[in-house]
Amino acid sequence: xxxxxxxxxxxxxxxxxxxxxxxxxxxxxxxxxxxxxxxxxxxxxxxxxxxxxxxxxxxxxxxxxxxxxxxxxxxxxxxxxxxxxxxxxxxxxxxxxxxxxxxxxxxxxxxxxxxxxxxxxxxxxxxxxxxxxxxxxxxxxxxxxxxxxxxxxxxxxxxxxxxxxxxxxxxxxxx
Amino acid sequence: xxxxxxxxxxxxxxxxxxxxxxxxxxxxxxxxxxxxxxxxxxxxxxxxxxxxxxxxxxxxxxxxxxxxxxxxxxxxxxxxxxxxxxxxxxxxxxxxxxxxxxxxxxxxxxxxxxxxxxxxxxxxxxxxxxxxxxx
Numbered sequence: 001x002x003x004x005x006x007x008x009x010x011x012x013x014x015x016x017x018x019x020x021x022x023x024x025x026x027x028x029x030x031x032x033x034x035x036x037x038x039x040x041x042x043x044x045x046x047x048x049x050x051x052x053x054x055x056x057x058x059x060x061x062x063x064x065x066x067x068x069x070x071x072x073x074x075x076x077x078x079x080x081x082x083x084x085x086x087x088x089x090x091x092x093x094x095x096x097x098x099x100x101x102x103x104x105x106x107x108x109x110x111x112x113x114x115x116x117x118x119x120x121x122x123x124x125x126x127x128x129x130x131x132x133x134x135x136x137x138x139x140x141x142x143x144x145x146x147x148x149x150x151x152x153x154x155x156x157x158x159x160x161x162x163x164x165x166x167x168x169x170x171x172x173x174x175x
Numbered sequence: 176x177x178x179x180x181x182x183x184x185x186x187x188x189x190x191x192x193x194x195x196x197x198x199x200x201x202x203x204x205x206x207x208x209x210x211x212x213x214x215x216x217x218x219x220x221x222x223x224x225x226x227x228x229x230x231x232x233x234x235x236x237x238x239x240x241x242x243x244x245x246x247x248x249x250x251x252x253x254x255x256x257x258x259x260x261x262x263x264x265x266x267x268x269x270x271x272x273x274x275x276x277x278x279x280x281x282x283x284x285x286x287x288x289x290x291x292x293x294x295x296x297x298x299x300x301x302x303x304x305x306x307x308x309x310x
Contacts, residue, residue, distance in 0.1 A: 033247055084220060084221065088217050095200060095205070096197060100204075103210070105210055109280055124261065128256070128261065129216070129217075134209075135257070135264075137261075137265055139280035139283065140283035140286050141280075143281055144280040144281060146280065148264065150213040
């Protein structure tokens with residue numbers, strides 16, 4: 001996979017037949033993995049899915065974002081996986097040992113610097129999966145994300161933590 | 176299956192079950208919906224992940240070959256958990272939320288409390304047309 005995706009922009013005809021090459025490749029791969037064994041027949045079914053599904057769902061992805069660096073995307077996934085493991089332990093301790101009145105639950109507004117909908121979705125999903133935070137709502141102007149924190153001392157600090165740790169990295173991935 | 180593999184499988188199952196229990200306990204103990212939403216979205220992901228890891232090791236050790244189904248289940252779980260959590264939270268906001276208790280967000284506020292015409296859909300449409308123009 002080229003590291004600079006923008007250099008290999010698909011030509012219009014290719015774009016019509018395979019509007020999302022990465023999505024198509026992922027579908028073929030997932031289909032084969034689901035079968036847990038390789039055969040030519042299953043490969044053909046997978047290829048058919050890889051062509052049909054992206055075309056049927058093309059209207060949901062009118063302007064697909066370009067991933068600038070797959071290496072950074074992979075590093076991001078590993079970072080989030082690690083944070084999820086930590087988050088589980090942290091939330092388990094809160095649930096088991098913290099007296100309820102001492103939980104500092106609060107709503108936090110996270111101002112967004114990202115603007116691609118896909119990037120915002122990735123940021124929101126990350127927030128939901130990680131330590132004591134659930135992303136709940138987007139503002140009408142798309143500039144803020146509403147996050148519910150299970151235990152946060154200071155709203156601004158919590159928002160800045162999320163922005164530093166995740167949004168900054170997503171900005172480098174989605175540009 | 177040798178003893179070492181049995182121990183590894185047992186540890187993963189016990190860890191997974193513990194997190195599942197903690198997640199369910201949190202669901203019972205925490206006071207209201209938004210707090211309860213935290214317990215199952217976190218503790219359960221590692222709980223299920225751990226049990227699936229045990230399953231992978233078990234099939235490797237008993238000669239069933241490497242199975243990727245478990246990896247796919249974890250992947251799909253992680254893709255869908257945030258979506259369902261967000262839906263529950265938005266349903267809560269629409270039914271019981273009070274905009275005065277939330278931090279302010281721009282001039283038009285949060286999408287849950289906006290009139291239908293100014294909903295998130297319009298933001299998506301606006302952002303899309305902007306992206307197309309950039310191309």
